[in-house]
Amino acid sequence: MAVHTIDNDIHAVAVKDAENFEIPNNLAIPLTEKNMYSYHHEENKENTVLPQASLGILRYKGKEKVNEMNLVMPSHITGSPVLSTTTIMKIAKEQLLHYTSQNYDAYSIIFSPLIADLGPSPQVTEKAEFTLLLLVSAEMLTNQQFGRAKKLLNLCINFSFPTSNPVQRVVYYFAEPLRKRINKGTEIPILRANVDALNPDGMEEVLMDPRIDVIETEQMLPFRKVTQFTGIQTILDCIKLLKRIHLIDLGIKTGSQWTILMQALVGNGECLLELLKITAVGTSLIRMQEIGKRLTSFADTLDLPFSFKTVVSDLQNIKKDLFESKVGEVVAIYADSRLWTLLAWPNHFRSLIQVIKSLDPCVMVVTEIEANTNTPIFIDRFNEALFYYSAIFDSLETCIGWNHQHRAVAQGVYIGKIIENIFTSEGEVMVHRHEKLESWTALFERFGIAETELSHSSLYQAKLLADKSTCHGFCSLEMDGKSLIIKWKGTPIKSLSAWRFPHV
Template identity: 40%
Template sequence: MTSTMFSFGAFNPVDVRENLDYNNQLDEKRTGESSLAETLNSDFGFYQDNMLESDSSFLKYQLPNQQENLLPTHHLLDDMNFDVDSPSLETCLKEIANLRSQPIGVQHGEDEKEKQCPFSLTSLELLKSYEHRSKKLDGDKFVEPSSNTALNGLTKPSLSAEEIIRLAGVKFIQTTSSVGDPLTAFGHSYASSFSALSAQEMKDAQLVELLLLVAEKVHYQQFHRASKLLNQCDYLCSNKGNQIQRLIFYFAKALHEKIDRGSGRIPVNACRKGWKPDPQVQMMCLTQSKIAYHQELPFVQMLQFAGVQAIVENVADAKKVHVIDLNIGSGVQWTILMQALASCYDRQIELLKITAVGTSSKHLIDETGERLANFAQSMSLPFTFKSVVVGDVLDLKEELFEINTEEAAVVYSQFFLRTLIPQPNHLESLMKVIRKINPRAMVVAEVEANHNSPNFVNRFIEALFYYGACFDCLEAFMSREDNNRMAIESIYFGQWVKNILATEGEERTVRNVKIDVWRAFFARFSMIEAELSSSSLYQANLVMKKFICGRFCTLDMNGRCLIVGWKGTPVQSLSIFKFT
């Protein structure tokens, strides 16, 4: 296959949006076995500027050809098994005991009716699952975040949200193992390791610790005590404060609802009528906040440019290209592809066909098709658009896509497969249809997080770290008073956090899993992961460098999958799969 790379300079997604007249827009892998002290110490000296010296130097990095260790596929689509096997509470306590000279336990003066149990938040899930970024992913890392030091080099770098959360976890362990009542813990003298924190960082760490205490009580259904602790959180957090205060604000709201549901204050029927995100509507409705998110944060653009590069390479010898998009959204990614194909001087593109799949919002999908058709016409690119809208994913059939044998077909899935995790039969049905289509490649962009555990504590920890990175990123790119930022945090992040933490069963529709789970799932359909080319990685790196705070983004390889992160915390993934 000829390696064809389009020029980044020709494509500006912001300009493309203006030209299109957009007015409104699966399992965790454990890492090294460091001790608690080693994990903590590594967090205070990692600031280094390892940015690439030049764009050309990026080309020297090659992806490793590693044998993938697939997870067991037995009952993989069972709702309970989309989660990594978590250690038992007893095992966690034994591990912690090995790291400390004294036993871990909660010794609260609670009502006798409330359980006196140690909390699994003190397990290695909190610390060892979020080790120093150099140990976090299995694979080669080629871009690290640089220091948050001011240009004059005199300002002390501030800690990331992930580090604040991890330090709060250490303090939580110290508090619950040595202090009788957590309400008086904030006057406790912590280890000298925390003396380097600024006054604000200490307050942030204490606020996170308080949230951990609330989660402990919620986990053991000690709702009265949890409510009292949560009231203190409410006084200290704010949706207009710094990233930690805003993060805690939305987690506190989610825990309030969790308590109300668990204590029966919200009737069962009312629970069933609660907020349920419709991914199709969310992707198709082009709001000002979504446009701002796309323009001012690099993650989506990084995956789009890298993904388009992979498509260009997989259809390099084709004159007719058929793209099947499972979640087209605004369609801006296809304007990038159009410009890439139009610039192919070695062959004449006879047709670009895009088929958009949906289960709702047909009129919005068709409007996107009209905008794309106008854009293609402006570039003199032969183009057709087709919408395949069915009432249910189970109704998708191969013949609906009208695949021509002369076409080079590719499937593009951006943040769609995760929406089917609550309905495993729908996910399997979709993959069987795709297998019959037999595309040259399937490009998959997904959230790199495990928010599908049946265990509340595991979901809480994963969500806290993940959304901590998201709020931290918004702090870097957008002002605190920015209305778009507040909308993103409230309408999207806040509602997703609430769904992850406060709901169970069918109501819990926000379910993300990591790349290892997707690998195991795709293996069931005789799919193997293809290698992302250095050109695709180059595109992602170029996009990253175009953002002022892009230096805090990280690009890591997990096997052959690209992981885009924020200050080392994985955020999104991009992978290419092919049928054998």
């Protein structure tokens, strides 16, 4: 498709009454195997789906505006300065704010002529233009301009793929649920893209017992390794000289992290251990039994006294007697991105905390997503999710690459579903909510749970992992009070904190 043809089509439409705006048929790029291959394998070219200045929606004074954001990637890593996906989103967002502050009608922005380049490259300008289409769509949806919003969302979807560059992937996975939100209100059926042919299980099942390809994708990201190893070190610092240890994992996933702890327990030369018991919580008994067999076999090779128990339950229905805690056992709790799934049900969250308190743990290690998508205001959720998941897609591109066998599943089954719930659900049915560390701190304090210092050894472990990561320079660490924040190219991704309970 010739670039000038698309330009002509768009600008011809621009002169029409905006109310009658229709997307030309020849704007749709068919999602065929041939097109996908050509799109990703052209050598030495920046792949594009929108022509330069075709929408004409950016106004910037030059490179200094980008530099003010302080999110340009170091050249020693990439060979040349590269803007992160989140930075491009922020550029587009600031441009939208500039227009709205000048009382521009949001719809008219997309037809304004381009008067200045962004500075770093035409490709960055183009990506920001493409993002601005999505931002304008969200503004229109907020203002109940559903017809206009839907037409722009259709344009976003037609020009984006779930397997293209990070900006286009973000636009795709955001535009789809926004369109679904509109259709949900008007009861119009929606045709989904091929990614939904995966036919994923219910979201609750995905959260409690995620697919192995989702877990393996997550393991390739540096912030996952940092939180996992640092969390294990934090627990180890509390239990390493104890005789009977009971670890409760509220979402065990593969359980591989506990082999690391086992090795540390027998390798420090001071092991007084009489029993290490791990209780796994999940909804798939078969998967947990398989994990238990692997861990038991590994413990046997170390001559480590070991017991593995399962609790087949979601977190909403946890009871104390399910854990079979014995007198003399010291309990430690490991909650890896699990507590957020109860934010939609405060009563269930309160019940879980009461159960945990009754077990009198020596420590609870908590890892959570560092984003706030729990606000009742739609546009605030949109903006928060946009910047957060832009960083996630950026990390997938950098650490894994576009064509990895597991990435499409992780995007479509896990990330895509969470984004969809954030946008298409309101009130009690908006079950997939995240809060930032400050909110968790306030929440735990209301239950009398005190934040405790992360040890020097655990923080050393975190720094070592971040420095030795293949994505060194992109993953950074920052202390927030006593807790650790892991960032990707400046955007907070995960928080890691440790908590002590008052004695029962």
